[in-house]
Amino acid sequence: xxEATSVAPRAASNGVxxxxxxxxQGALVPVAAVVVALLIGAVVLVxxxxxxxxxxxxxxxxxxxxxxGFTQTLVTATPLLLVGLGVTIAFRxxxxxxxxxxxxxxxxxxxxxxALYLPLPGVLLLLASLIAGVLGGAVxxxxxxxxxAQLGVNEILSTIMMNQIAIQLANYLLRGPMIDPxxxxxxxxxxQSALLPADxxxxxxxxxxxxxxxxxxxxxxxxxxxxxxxxTTIGYRIRAVGLNPDAARYAGIPVKRYQxxxxxxxxxxAGLAGAVEVMGVQHRMLEGLxxxxxxxxxxxxxxxxxxxxxxxxxxxxxGGLLVGADKMQRSAQVPDALIDALLGxxxxxxxxxxxxxxxxxxxxxxx
Numbered sequence: 001x002x003e004a005t006s007v008a009p010r011a012a013s014n015g016v017x018x019x020x021x022x023x024x025q026g027a028l029v030p031v032a033a034v035v036v037a038l039l040i041g042a043v044v045l046v047x048x049x050x051x052x053x054x055x056x057x058x059x060x061x062x063x064x065x066x067x068x069g070f071t072q073t074l075v076t077a078t079p080l081l082l083v084g085l086g087v088t089i090a091f092r093x094x095x096x097x098x099x100x101x102x103x104x105x106x107x108x109x110x111x112x113x114x115a116l117y118l119p120l121p122g123v124l125l126l127l128a129s130l131i132a133g134v135l136g137g138a139v140x141x142x143x144x145x146x147x148x149a150q151l152g153v154n155e156i157l158s159t160i161m162m163n164q165i166a167i168q169l170a171n172y173l174l175r176g177p178m179i180d181p182x183x184x185x186x187x188x189x190x191x192q193s194a195l196l197p198a199d200x201x202x203x204x205x206x207x208x209x210x211x212x213x214x215x216x217x218x219x220x221x222x223x224x225x226x227x228x229x230x231x232t233t234i235g236y237r238i239r240a241v242g243l244n245p246d247a248a249r250y251a252g253i254p255v256k257r258y259q260x261x262x263x264x265x266x267x268x269x270a271g272l273a274g275a276v277e278v279m280g281v282q283h284r285m286l287e288g289l290x291x292x293x294x295x296x297x298x299x300x301x302x303x304x305x306x307x308x309x310x311x312x313x314x315x316x317x318x319g320g321l322l323v324g325a326d327k328m329q330r331s332a333q334v335p336d337a338l339i340d341a342l343l344g345x346x347x348x349x350x351x352x353x354x355x356x357x358x359x360x361x362x363x364x365x366x367x
Contacts (some may be wrong), residue, residue, distance in 0.1 A: 174192060
């Protein structure tokens with residue numbers, strides 16, 4: 001009897017230990033991917049005649065070495081995190097959303113239009129502008145969602161095409177109906193909207209910096225997505241559809257509906273990223289406002305292991321890489337494109353190592 005009772009605690013402790021090792025392994029894989037990517041980047045720097053130590057030190061100093069640098073890193077991380085949350089929801093639902101760039105642009109356009117044209121006072125205008133950005137991105141994500149659900153159109157192709165449509169739509173609106181009247185009067189006709197009313201600006205958190213309340217909103221959104229995916233019925237169904245559509249369909253879950261919902265939610269968060277960028281940083285809609293955040297957000301989501309809480313440090317890391325790239329380029333005289341190459345290498349190693357770990361786990365279960 002005593003032997004039987006001692007086996008259960010031992011088995012439980014072994015299970016806890018195995019779980020702990022699995023979590024540790026999952027945390028170390030992205031870190032190892034960054035280290036390997038930086039080592040390869042160091043080799044590239046040497047071939048370019050630059051000192052890798054000096055280059056990487058200047059990168060760190062530019063991103064985290066001062067209040068100005070660190071706050072700018074957080075400002076850059078905010079849209080990356082919001083886009084990454086949308087990517088996480090879509091990927092967890094078994095659909096691949098490459099349309100964050102277009103959804104961000106449409107969200108920014110919708111938010112700008114609401115701020116400029118809705119006759120609302122104070123906080124109501126700010127809330128309406130944020131909601132407009134969310135709805136704009138959601139609508140843009142709903143189109144490829146509906147195409148996939150109803151016609152079986154590949155969402156990768158449709159979201160990429162929607163990106164191009166959004167870019168052209170922004171070009172038309174910012175050179176036509178939404179152009180700043182002052183630009184017409186001056187004859188410069190720069191592709192930008194009028195300045196948003198001050199009531200639609202997000203509050204600055206640190207004086208004399210660009211850090212705004214959108215950073216807090218993004219972290220709260222990450223916590224909300226975590227509870228959505230792991231603590232609600234809707235989230236469970238989205239993940240079930242992503243893990244095994246056939247099993248989910250057999251269990252009575254409408255697979256197409258939840259795939260479409262995943263793309264809509266992904267678009268909504270990307271649209272919120274656009275709204276936050278307009279209302280917190282630029283205070284007007286500009287041509288090229290997205291800055292590639294729609295694609296960099298995918299990198300942050302993958303580095304965060306497609307987990308909403310993991311996307312928080314991942315976004316800060318990649319925000320730091322993007323901010324520090326400017327100082328590294330000036331001090332080490334290296335092309336800014338090297339950062340893009342490093343981001344690509346990180347994704348390659350993270351995805352590749354994750355695939356290898358899954359293959360090993362599958363073999364361990366079925367030797």
